Amino acid sequence: MCPNFSAKESLIMVTIDARNFKHIKEAFRFADVSNKGYLTSNGYKKAIIALFGEKPSKGEKEAIFGCDRNRKLTLKDFTDIILSREKENNREQQIHKAFFLFxxxxxxxxxxxxxxxxxxxxxxxxxxxxxxxxxxxxxxxxxxxxxxxxxxxxxxxxxxxxx
Missing domain, CATH: 1.10.238.10 (EF-hand)
Structure with a gap:
């Protein structure tokens, strides 16, 4: 049975598979305790812990929130951040593998x-x-x-x- 995603969520899924999107969405909803549809800095931290089992670094939080601790991340914003993070991790792994091939x-x-x-x-x-x-x-x-x-x-x- 196919999951029921909104049109907006379907657009996000173009770049990731449904299983990964489901995990991202679950972490987002878990961290969005008040069910407002966005994450604050603390909600972001909670969602990252739920997804990866580790806190985001101060530098990562500062890069995302800057001085605006009141910034609100939507599901799309959060998904984009996770995709960027995973892309960077994959790139780092590829460079590491390439070095050891040499x-x-x-x-x-x-x-x-x-x-x-x-x-x-x-x-x-x-x-x-x-x-x-x-x-x-x-x-x-x-x-x-x-x-x-x-x-x-x-x-x-x-x-x-x-x-």
Whole structure:
């Protein structure tokens, strides 16, 4: 039997599956104690705990509510925030996995040889010279290694212009 969602809720579901939306909606309703159709800062905290089992950080709450502690989040606002949070978590996981695909020996850093091997599998047409330049651009502190932090930065923001 299909759940009965309003037209507005159906639009939200275009980007998430029904099961996830159901959990988001349940957490929202659980935290909306007065049944007003919105969450305050404290309601948001309660909903996040219900969904993820942990409190949102102060920075996260400040990013959402800023100085306006009276801001009210609708179900759509809350859903958008959760989707953004999940997208960010997925991106972080992908970067982490990618790093360990390059770091086959689990050293915690990449040397030029690791970088070249991995890149040649993905981009066999690139010259060794171009790969060396890319490695140098990613090796911000010039220690001959690309740390996870340097790798993360490149994966998040792109290579600095190097050609």
């Amino acid at each position: 770091d086959l020996e689990s050293k915690g850093f990449l040397v030029l040889e690791d970088f070249v091997k991995a890149q040649l599998n993905v981009f066999p047409h690139l010259s060794h010279r171009v790969l060396e330049k890319a490695f140098s651009a990613a090796d911000v502190n010039n220690d001959g290694r690309i740390s996870y932090r340097e790798f993360h930065s490149v994966m998040s923001y792109g290579f600095p212009f190097f050609i």
